[in-house]
Amino acid sequence: MPPPLTSVSAGTTTPLPRPPAAVSSAASPSRRQLLLLSTFPLLLIPPTTSTAAASAPAAAYDPTTESERAASAALSLRVGEAVRLLDLGRDLQARGDFPSALASFTAVVRGYKDLALSEYARVGRALVLYEIGDRDESIAEMEDVSVALKGYPEIHAALAAALYADKHAPLLAENQFAIATLLDPHYTDLAYVRDTKHWPPSLVSSLRNFITLS
Template identity: 30%
Template structure:
């Protein structure tokens, strides 16, 4: 996902699983909570240092080390829900989905009205293919925060996982309207439009995103596939050179299909391009 709140922009590469989404993950700030004032000052300093180290490791992509720091913190503050949720985030980033869900469950038991653990747990459930359960978590987030763009975007991802493309399109549109700089919500909306045959609108949105974010590899690769299918070979090739220069994972159809989770029609278009190239 970090991992809960989008920074309403985009990353030049799509991080695996939660981190793009995630994935869809967009990256944002991890949920934080103040260190209890009743701790002795020396203990407060030690806890603050551990928390800083955990965030530093997370920002460096060293999620195993971040998990270890969160575990150390939980030994001292076992009733702090933010620590459970953040350790869950570190575990999701290592594809330890069941263990992450256990952490989110504990965070929810401790803070049932906090939206972040529900959103994070929903993303982990998506990773396990439990889309209906994920939707239930995103619905809970929207009960608590009705204008949360990340919840709408993620619910769109889960609806897409079930093949409910019109519902996905509606959720992506709301997410993008709520947060106009949330580039991945717009990208997901364009991909879903392509899936249902609204190719002109999809192409227009892809081009707009590439114009606004020239280093957006996901949309460069999608534009490549969509243009190739319509016979616009030169523009397709130039976007492909840019896309793989930014993120070579788009050459791996299995990654695009199962990790990035493009819609089937879009995956097929890219497969045709790569095969015939």
């Protein structure tokens, strides 16, 4: 231990008092620490909730039931099959295989009548019937579909051609053709209905007679 400090004054030596021993901050808390502890005691209490558990994502919620999912899957399969038959009918019609096209369109109309796309199969069926079937049945189908699909230009144009050529009703034909061409002017072009819409030859001929008033 070092010797005590001394002060020299007037030839005498007087021991100086020792400084007080420093209080270790590790041994006892300071006044500031005691004040914080008494004021905010919860600040020093460690959390008991696991942060991993708190941040765990909630389980995925699916509002649909098993039966609803099964019904949706079954409906998707039916729609897919109906679309396949409709596309097949149009492809067969484009290739001139009108009996097979009629079979495909009829399968959609009879087997999937609850689906909206069955109305478009009725359009194809009416056009093909005009070529190979009973024209009266074809025109009746056209008239019915023209109401169900009012504003669908193809059925109005086809009905105009049939009414003029087969029913000798030029005024009704003009009304139907006005609707069709207002919505789609392409129906004044015989090449369009023949090469793009793939109408049967007899219906193209009836439209030609109507347009030329022959």
